[in-house]
Amino acid sequence: MKKLLLLIIWIPMLAFSQEKEVLRYFITKDTLVGVKNQKGEIIVPAQFRIYSILEDGDPVKGNTIFFDGWKKDIGHEKNMWGYVYDRKGNFLYRPYFYDNGADFFEEGVQRFVKNGKVGFADRNGKVVIEPKHDFVSPFNYGYAAFCDGCDWEKTEDEHKAIVGGTWGVMNFKGEIVQPIAKKSEKDVKLDGKYYPYPFGYNEKEKNILQFFEKQNKLLSDLHYVNFYPKLSENEKKLFFEIVERPKENFPYYKVYAYDYNKYSTSLMKFIVSEDGKKVYEVSFFDEDEKTPFETWLKKEIKAALQYQKEHPDNPNKFNK
Secondary structure (H helix, E strand, O other): OHHHHHHHHHHHHHHHHOOOOOOEEEEOOOOOEEEEOOOOOEEEEEEEEEOOOOOOOOEOOOOOEEEOEEEOOOOOOOOEOOEEEOOOOOEEEEEEEEOOEEOOOEOOEEEEEEOOEEEEEEOOOOEEEEEEEOEEOOOEOOEEEEEEOOEEOOOOOOOOOEEOOEEEEEOOOOOEOOOEOOOOOOOEEEOOEEEOOOOOOOHHHHHHHHHHHOOHHHHHHHHHOOOOOOOOHHHHOOEEEEEEOOEOOEOEEEEEEEOOOOOEEEEEEEEEEOOOOOEEEEOOOOOOOEEEHHHHHHHHHHHHHHHHHHOOOOOOOOOO
8 A cells, every 4th residue: 555655646746857847048238148947046157149039038948958159258160050058057069050050950850060070969969970970961861961071162152062072871870871773762862872761660650650641642732732843643742751759858759741852841740649649730940839730731721722723823733
């Protein structure tokens, strides 16, 4: 009886202890930014100049603390933007600089830079691929291109390319993968070479993906309703893959939709509850903006029909 009572008491205590403590950004008179907890205790001292819109008292979102800028006495450093800390105030890493800010999360990971090399960390700030290469692209369909001995081209153009060096392809484990002869439509084409289908699923995960596969034609037609020129049914087919699995602080499967060329579509990203029963569409920029799948679908169908009404010459017709 005592053991049972202890278990009953322990379960709610455990659940409560796993709730995130509310952390908030604070801004000093000299516009430096730090983070405090609910008691007003400083978690990260104010030392950052922030370049995104941030108000004093705004809550910290996500599983880590992100400062979108640089430290007051350091300034900009090559290939790096911002700082990431854990929610206890311990420094974790510097995100890779991409498109005028910190690198986006793609397929569950974000690039970071350490000692001039690029690696990957997950949403909890855990390093999943150690920084070993001079450059690594974001992951797409389970693969990322990397190079050593390369650098940004010397030009005044706003958009620069990585040039020189020795190039290769890595999988999600950070392992170098060699090209193969094409075996199926699921194989991935990179720079004219084919690489093996990188995903593997258990029965539960296959059932999750079956939910999307059953609606593939509907979702494909929605996606391409405003696309020019006309595509064949085969070219319009989408590929749905699980790119992230449930982990601490994230009780979901994340599913991406990919086009015929195996590029992810920014407008079709979903999360599925750990039991596989609830499906949501999520915003590319903010996962807190999640919409129940059926609600999202009705909205998309309405928008597609309206677009088609206003553009009757659209070549890729949507038929409800």
